[in-house]
Amino acid sequence: MDKLLVPDGRTLKHVQVREYVRSLVTGSAPGSPAPSERELVHQFGVARMTVRQAMDALVVEGLLERIPGRGTFVARPRRAASRIVGFTEEMARRGLLAESVTLLARREQAGPGVARALNLTEGDAVIHWRRLRRADGQPMCLEDAYLNEVLLPGFLQSGMPTSLYDAFEARGLRPTWAEDSISADQASAEEAQHLEVETGGPVLRHSRRALSGEKVVEVSRSVYRSDRFTLWVQLGSD
């Protein structure tokens, strides 16, 4: 819709009107009136259908709400399901500082499970990244991430970022879809050592397959200390 079909300097009229109205109403309280359609027709000297096209977009976006016979008003913001975030942002939400210690970061050949999950062929190159993740200095989680090397060229060489999700963002690969599985279990001896808990103590296992559009960008398995971590999920939308 927003693609430039008119590559000259001029801005589409319905876009002008749309952005003008958006600037007027952003920050306004829900229920505040937006300009009427005929008012905008006079202000911009355009046809009413053009104004309606502009307003339609804002209504679909959930910014405005039309009430026949009354007018157009700022809508109550829609609730939206949980955004897909990584450990760093998840901790930041809790007011905690995320830190990581890389335990392993190397190129591997994809095994059958990882290959299927990443939509690759067995033996293809994948990045395996294992980290102990801390929150405010305390061990929180042990994470094994498998990444498609083709999507992250030079990733291992260019120095690892703190936040994998920031790296996705920088490459235009922000996850838009995630399939998570969550279960309770007992810590293995190795997990217990890293997490500084008793072997056999309760842990939360969290697996994720994250996609950006059609591309699988992350397959990971994480194990969290159950005494420090509760997962929050919001589902649905208005």
Place this chain on the structure above:
Amino acid sequence: MDKLLVPDGRTLKHVQVREYVRSLVTGSAPGSPAPSERELVHQFGVARMTVRQAMDALVVEGLLERIPGRGTFVARPRRAASRIVGFTEEMARRGLLAESVTLLARREQAGPGVARALNLTEGDAVIHWRRLRRADGQPMCLEDAYLNEVLLPGFLQSGMPTSLYDAFEARGLRPTWAEDSISADQASAEEAQHLEVETGGPVLRHSRRALSGEKVVEVSRSVYRSDRFTLWVQLGSD
């Protein structure tokens, strides 16, 4: 948009066109062409803007996709985040039969926590329903649900349903929004007895606050056997 502003027998033209096109393309493979706009203009004898209004609705819905210069095509179905379902449907997804034994079902006065979660005042009447939930005959989960009695008049008297979510559905209270928290823990002695596991064994705790529009319809705490249950969540949308 679909409200009847024309209460006489006639159907809005853009609705006629929209439903005609919908009937044509439902079942078609993604990428199949839809009729062109000018073709529909001739078929229905309407203005092009009317056809565009019809098609716009289907595009917003995600059923169609426009490609400038080429035409309008059936879109790849959008992925949608997890629907909000209860235990019965959650088990059905796994091919398991859900059964329940009611351990407690009574009217109570809301304590401070439940009152806040249900958007009520402390002391208001709530329904407290505790069930042992089985899947294919095996203990799976122990659930405490708190419900707003005002939204479910006669619920306790009229015989309890198998599925709470079916009861919501029947009253037009299908949950559209859920706030879940998930954690790992160890079974208490009482929980262990009901679930037939060792005291201190690993369990998954799942709390939910479910809303239908603005109304809080359910507040619940469930504890699952970790050896039989893994939670699946899909997040995001195309």
Place this chain on the structure above:
DNA sequence: TAGTGGTCTAGACCACTAT
């Protein structure tokens, strides 16, 4: 009664795609 959004017309020109 005046104003609002909802529907609808009968055209027009544009940029883009495919042949």
Place this chain on the structure above:
DNA sequence: TAGTGGTCTAGACCACTAG
């Protein structure tokens, strides 16, 4: 070159809301 969707015009009548 023919066809497609994208933009835009300058009106019209309708049902509904509010003063």
